[in-house]
Amino acid sequence: MDAAELLGPTGPLARRVSGFAPRPPQQRMAQAVAATLEEGGVLIVEAGTGTGKTFAYLIPALLSGTRVIISTGTRHLQDQLFHQDLPVVRRALKIPARVALLKGRSNYLCLYRLQATEQEGRLASRAQAVELRRIRRWAGRTRSGDIAEITDVPETSSIWPRVTSTVDNCLGQECPRLEDCFLARARGAALAADVLVINHHLFCADLALKETGFAELLPGVEAVILDEAHQLPEIATHFFGRSLSGRQLTELARDTMVEQARDAADFPELRRRAEALESSEAALRESLGSAERRALWREVADQAAAREAIEPVDRRIEPVARGAEGSGPARQGIGKLPSAHRRSGATIAGIDGGGTPAR
16 A cells, blocks of 8 residues: 555545545645655645644655654644554554654753752742752652653743753763753653654754754654755744843853852852842843843844943953863763853854844
C-alpha cells in the first residue's frame, strides 16, 4: 500500500481509528509528501481545517526510511503530535521506527540548579516556596524532566528560571549532576531517533548556533517537515535579532549571587556588585513602564528615562564579570559567569542599532 491507500477505506487507519473517514485531499497530500521525501526538493502545502494534515505527513515520514525532523509551531502542538498522533500512526502501521521528543533546555528541570536554589533559600514569596517543594517531589518521580508534566506549577511561574538552565549558566560536562541530566538524556535519544519531533523555537535556535560555526543542537537528517510553517518568520525574527530583557539581567545577577555563595564565599564584593546590577535592572524596568510588553528600541530611544536607566546597567555588568574572573580558580558555576555577563553587555551596546528591549 502507498501512502494514499493507507489512508483509504481499507487501510489500517480505517480499521484502527474510531470515526476515521477517507478524505481525498488528505490522500493527495500524503502522496505529495511521499514523493518529495523520495525524490528530494521542497514542498509547500496549504490545506484547510479538517484535511487531516498530521496523518498526511506522518505516514510518509514513517514509511520513508529516512531520518526526519518534524517541527511544530508551539510546544502544545509538539506534545500533542508526539504523545497522541504519532503513537496512533505507529500502532496502525506497525512500524518499529525510533521516535524522540526534544525541546529547548528551559523546558527541562536542572537538578543542579534545583539543589542550588534550595540551598540558597532566597525566594521572593511563600508561593514560590510552595512551588519549589512541589517541584522537588516531582523531581523524584519524573523520567523526562519535562516541566510540562507538572500541572500544579504554572509554566509562567517565576520559579522555573531558578530551576532550569540557560546556555549561560549550564555547566555542561563539568556539571556534578551530568549523569542524571534530563536534557542530556533527551539529546541522546534525539541523536538515535528516526523521527524527531521538535518545535520552531528549537529549530531556529539550532540554525542560530550553526551560524557561529562551533556547534549544533539537532542531529543531521535527510528531511525536515515544518508544521504550521506560517509561524516560522516571527519566531526566526526573535532568534536572529538582538534583544534585551529584564528577566535576562535579573537571572544573571541572581546566578552570580548564588554561585558566589557556593564557590566564592571569601569574596563578598562580588555579591555586592551583583546586587548593584540587580538594582539597576529594576530601575530600567520602571523606566519602561509597568506593563509587560515588547518594543522596538527606536520606539523608546527618545525617552530620557530609559536611556538614563540603561547606562548604569551597562556600567555594572563589566565589574561583575571581572569579579567572577578574579574570584580564584573557577569551580562549577562561577566559571560560566564572565562570558554570560559580557554577552549581556554586548546586547546592551547593540540595542541602539534597533534591537528589542523587552520588559
